[in-house]
Amino acid sequence: MKTFPVKVGIRNQLLLKIETDQGVFGWGESGLSGRELAVSATLRHFEQFLVGQDPFRIGRIWQELYRSQYYEGGRVLQAAVAAVDIALYDLKGKALGLPVYELLGGRQRDVVPTFASTSAAPGEAMIEQARMLVEHGWTALRLSPSGAEEKSVYEPREHIAETARWCVAAREALGPDVVLGIDYHHRLTVAEAASFCQKMSSGTLDFLEEPIRAETPSAYAALRRLTDIPFAIGEEFTSKWDAVPFVEQDIHQFNRVDVCLAGGLTEAMKIAGWSEAHYVDMMPHNPLGPICTAASIHFAAAVPNFAWLETRASPAETHLGFDDDAIFPIQPKLDGAIYRVPDGPGLGVEVNEDLVERAEFRFWEAPHLQRRDGSVTNW
Template sequence: MQIARIETFLIPPRWLFVRVETDTGVVGWGEPVVEGRTETVRTAVEQLSELLIGQDPLRIQDHWQVMTKGSFYRGGPILSSAVSGLDQALWDIAGKVAGLPVHQLLGGPVRDRIRVYGWVGGDEPNEVADAISERLEQGLTAVKMNASGRMERISNLRELDGVVSRVAAAREVLGDTGDVGVDFHGRIGLADARRLMPALEPLRPMFVEEPVVPENSHLIGRIADMTSIPIATGERLFSRQEFLPVFQSGIAIAQPDLSHAGGISEVHRIASLAEIYDVQLAPHCPLGPIALASCLQIGFAVPNFFIQEHSIGIHYNGDGEVLDYVVDRSDFDFSSGYIERLTKPGLGIEVDETAVRDADARGHAWRGPIWRHTDGSFAEW
């Protein structure tokens, strides 16, 4: 069996899918994407395909080594994301050839279902409350929200109070049985973290995510030491080597992205490394169905798995929904607050290829917004 063809598809609202076909007709799917840089990643996938065409798809670890280390210049989000999607597709093929879901190839399941959470915004307190109520009606018991909009470098009183009031509104709706993760998106820094963490502690968030930008991960240990709130980070870290310092700094939750951090192969290794530091895994996934299925396969196989993000029904999917691209929507049923163990071969889902090709004909050119402070300088989005 050899890899015969590799295709990529630009899928609204902001995704990229890859299809890897063998000469025996077995097809694997992956999701190699950097949001806002899909065309660039598409080119990277095309270049990496030169290393895979004609090769045995089941030599997954060897392919991972060659794709990540076969060039003198390595790493970074573009290359790592291209590798991630191709790695997912190779694992999908391996599972289909074996007639087993990927988590069985990783050693078998350690749990029967995975708790999931959805995103609910983070603007006005009333809007947050309404969005959380909708999610609770869907069956979720946990949500994640933005802590704020644009924040000044040293925030004023109104901005700081706004963060606390939003989280307080969330806690009021969730009561003492639901959980809320609070995502700062790197919009605050160490100084504002010192002021905000004590105010947020009585509201007991499930975690605080990315209080500093990943470039300043050397500071995150100081934040972890100052608060009882679990600190989470990792959606913009791409390897074990990048995760190691934040594990050593004392974070509680690692959030590698299966479409950015080297795919199933590397995230499985990241999870093992995290376990040494008593860090739980909660993969980042505001993406499509293939990325979500890949995350779930990891979740069923690793012991230190905490919770899974999903983007079903997320606000930005106005022209493309996760469930639009799978044949059986019940695979991702979360009405109990959990997704049950996927048992179909490979990634555990069947991709609707007709829907994918139709969506690719429409394509997209999504770009992240550019924010600015009141003085006109660049602000973190």
């Protein structure tokens, strides 16, 4: 097991390579941005008992990784589990000469539709970006909230009205057919999120993503009673147990599961099945590199209840650089606003190991935001 915490584009990625004594190997990725070294250390612990095991026993290995410690779950452990799980699926697919989705029940769709995000702050530039994305084929867009670019001070009440005003303007400019949502990155309270929703007429937004933190499902249930906008929640989930109250209480309509955080493909498929039973569509979180994208494409191909996959490779976000062609010479590429489902073995990603071995790790911190009174708030 080899771990590579490396700077790719504007932030780090943690890649994992699992090798076998038969010469077959697989690549995985962890989804805990900003805390890659913590996950890397966990993978060193896992290595002590994984080496020597049969890599085809993916489900059993998942259970051993999860249950064979007193403190189950949590984001660091589950991000490490996810990296192992994805690498094992890649490895097994290569060994059998099959794409990963064949190991998940087979392909249910030929293409994977995506949603793209604007990167400009709310204003005319944001609407122009949205128009450009529609011209490039996107029918589902995620808008930017006011204040998202702040690096030090963030006061939600100073931005809610402006964001709502530009969401209305975007709907008027783009028409009724484009799916529009916004990601508040869990920066709001229930009262602030309700105020934001109430400043727009019904039908302005098709989804509201992560308006508040997901630690307390009852808080989301309270917000659910205050607005009719569908919720897109789940990028913070690390397991089926995190998803249970949201699914079973019918709180959200789109599940934003991240295969690189929620225990990999093994666990994501279980979350998808539970969601299907409640008519919740999967809308995977995909903010990392090509391995995360590829794993998410195979997941999207294999589940029936799928809406859109997040892409950060649209013309509005090319500055991010997460998909460096030198490091990932073979990787999924957008075809307009879709990813075509691959038919090669494994995930369909190749990594230039010489480059990642020499690549530099640089500490990266998300902005540490505070309010004007000096207290700490969410990024």
